[in-house]
Amino acid sequence: MNESISTPDLHHGPLYKRVKRLLTQGLAAGEWKPNEAIPSESKLAQRFNVSIGTVRKAIDELAAENILVRQQGRGTFVATHSVNRYLYHFYHVINEDGTKHLPVPELLQYRRIKADARLATRLNLERGDRVIHVRNLLRMEGKPVEVYDIYLDAARFDALDRESFERRTGPVYQLYQERLGLNVIRTSEQLRAVGVGPEEAQLLGVAVNTPVLQVERIAYTYHDTPVEYRCSLVNTTAHVYQSVQEARP
Amino acid sequence: MNESISTPDLHHGPLYKRVKRLLTQGLAAGEWKPNEAIPSESKLAQRFNVSIGTVRKAIDELAAENILVRQQGRGTFVATHSVNRYLYHFYHVINEDGTKHLPVPELLQYRRIKADARLATRLNLERGDRVIHVRNLLRMEGKPVEVYDIYLDAARFDALDRESFERRTGPVYQLYQERLGLNVIRTSEQLRAVGVGPEEAQLLGVAVNTPVLQVERIAYTYHDTPVEYRCSLVNTTAHVYQSVQEARP
DNA sequence: AAGTGGTCTAGACCACCAT
DNA sequence: TGGTGGTCTAGACCACTTA
Numbered sequence: 001m002n003e004s005i006s007t008p009d010l011h012h013g014p015l016y017k018r019v020k021r022l023l024t025q026g027l028a029a030g031e032w033k034p035n036e037a038i039p040s041e042s043k044l045a046q047r048f049n050v051s052i053g054t055v056r057k058a059i060d061e062l063a064a065e066n067i068l069v070r071q072q073g074r075g076t077f078v079a080t081h082s083v084n085r086y087l088y089h090f091y092h093v094i095n096e097d098g099t100k101h102l103p104v105p106e107l108l109q110y111r112r113i114k115a116d117a118r119l120a121t122r123l124n125l126e127r128g129d130r131v132i133h134v135r136n137l138l139r140m141e142g143k144p145v146e147v148y149d150i151y152l153d154a155a156r157f158d159a160l161d162r163e164s165f166e167r168r169t170g171p172v173y174q175l176y177q178e179r180l181g182l183n184v185i186r187t188s189e190q191l192r193a194v195g196v197g198p199e200e201a202q203l204l205g206v207a208v209n210t211p212v213l214q215v216e217r218i219a220y221t222y223h224d225t226p227v228e229y230r231c232s233l234v235n236t237t238a239h240v241y242q243s244v245q246e247a248r249p
Numbered sequence: 250m251n252e253s254i255s256t257p258d259l260h261h262g263p264l265y266k267r268v269k270r271l272l273t274q275g276l277a278a279g280e281w282k283p284n285e286a287i288p289s290e291s292k293l294a295q296r297f298n299v300s301i302g303t304v305r306k307a308i309d310e311l312a313a314e315n316i317l318v319r320q321q322g323r324g325t326f327v328a329t330h331s332v333n334r335y336l337y338h339f340y341h342v343i344n345e346d347g348t349k350h351l352p353v354p355e356l357l358q359y360r361r362i363k364a365d366a367r368l369a370t371r372l373n374l375e376r377g378d379r380v381i382h383v384r385n386l387l388r389m390e391g392k393p394v395e396v397y398d399i400y401l402d403a404a405r406f407d408a409l410d411r412e413s414f415e416r417r418t419g420p421v422y423q424l425y426q427e428r429l430g431l432n433v434i435r436t437s438e439q440l441r442a443v444g445v446g447p448e449e450a451q452l453l454g455v456a457v458n459t460p461v462l463q464v465e466r467i468a469y470t471y472h473d474t475p476v477e478y479r480c481s482l483v484n485t486t487a488h489v490y491q492s493v494q495e496a497r498p
Numbered sequence: 499a500a501g502t503g504g505t506c507t508a509g510a511c512c513a514c515c516a517t
Numbered sequence: 518t519g520g521t522g523g524t525c526t527a528g529a530c531c532a533c534t535t536a
Contacts, residue, residue, distance in 0.1 A: 323520095325522075
């Protein structure tokens with residue numbers, strides 16, 4: 001099928017932006033699955049009836065956004081939430097001395113609840129909509145470091161039952177991606193320092209009211225659609241939250 | 250003068266990377282000052298003896314790193330630490346409701362000390378080297394929100410006396426830039442939750458041991474050179490630290 | 499050897515800004 | 518009007534992977 005861009009300038013904006021939009025739509029629609037290659041640049045150029053340079057510029061941006069990954073000589077692939085990517089893009093808790101260790105999750109709770117006002121606004125739902133609530137404990141090198149609660153739109157995540165979370169071997173974003181084809185591409189977090197309550201204090205192995213880092217996260221998929229709301233408590237006595245801004249020369 | 254790149258491929262790496270390096274060197278050497286325009290793309294192409302496309306690719310990267318700023322029809326400019334840039338790139342404390350307000354600094358202390366082991370490693374100095382220590386209190390909408398200690402290599406920042414910090418009207422990075430031509434282009438931060446001590450508790454207007462956010466920052470200039478070490482305490486009862494990861498479509 | 503992405507070039511035209 | 522950056526094209530060649 002030829003999806004050539006018909007009217008030369010009736011559509012808004014630069015050509016490569018339109019190509020980028022078409023690619024994003026294909027990704028969102030699942031035309032190309034995570035870890036698969038998208039068509040080669042020359043094929044895409046033919047298909048969209050533009051020059052290779054224009055396709056490259058569109059892919060450039062998607063690669064800069066970590067949505068696609070180029071590999072010279074092999075092709076361009078849909079980014080996945082491999083352990084590696086997870087570690088380097090979305091998980092910011094590291095050892096005090098700067099080393100990273102793989103966090104090991106333990107499922108503490110899985111249940112279905114109804115959205116209150118706060119959850120509804122965070123997840124773009126109506127009050128009373130069904131929501132999945134999952135609580136996990138993360139350990140690094142055997143020590144409990146973080147306890148977090150995940151909230152998901154039950155309509156969208158219905159296929160994920162308790163076992164899915166219990167048996168997963170990688171990050172939850174990998175789970176979402178493999179089981180639902182849902183790709184988290186951006187997160188926004190708000191951090192506070194709070195005193196830990198009795199239940200979480202016990203889980204983290206610290207005294208009640210110890211200062212801990214509270215991280216509220218909203219995770220987004222394509223088109224800025226929120227798909228996960230998460231609230232974490234991090235024990236920062238031996239670990240820190242790392243945040244790097246700007247240039248990577 | 251003609252700085253054309255002599256040997257076609259004896260130098261390592263792609264041409265545009267070499268062009269980028271030459272531009273970065275010019276910036277670091279102060280050949281073009283903050284807020285000034287660099288030569289036009291065609292001039293640079295002539296000067297370096299490459300095609301415009303190659304110059305564009307080099308500038309593309311520097312613009313993506315917020316080191317240069319393009320303005321269609323006007324030219325390409327050296328980025329400055331205007332209030333606006335500061336607010337959107339390096340200052341992450343916002344109101345709980347998501348609104349941003351301009352923080353107002355008050356100078357609490359200015360003195361010269363000697364680097365201990367920790368400062369020495371953070372700033373790439375020797376133990377005992379002279380260091381400037383500055384303490385500030387930040388207020389937002391009149392309320393104290395953050396107290397921070399800045400540590401600077403006295404050799405490099407000698408020109409900055411107490412008055413410089415007292416009388417400044419903008420962010421300190423603007424001060425560094427205007428007075429020393431020193432451009433901060435990257436920061437790396439480590440966050441912890443800690444109980445606030447008596448002195449800082451009083452400054453922030455909270456009870457002793459209230460959980461506050463501790464932010465350790467190292468700021469870098471070109472070539473990954475650390476130039477500032479900063480340790481902040483943020484009162485997160487009415488404010489949060491915002492951190493956004495990945496794509497900006 | 500064939501196919502992929504990566505670099506580099508040269509030129510055309512457009513959109514925007516200053517004057 | 519002339520100069521600037523922004524887009525788009527077409528083609529050559531290189532570097533890398535796979536078979």
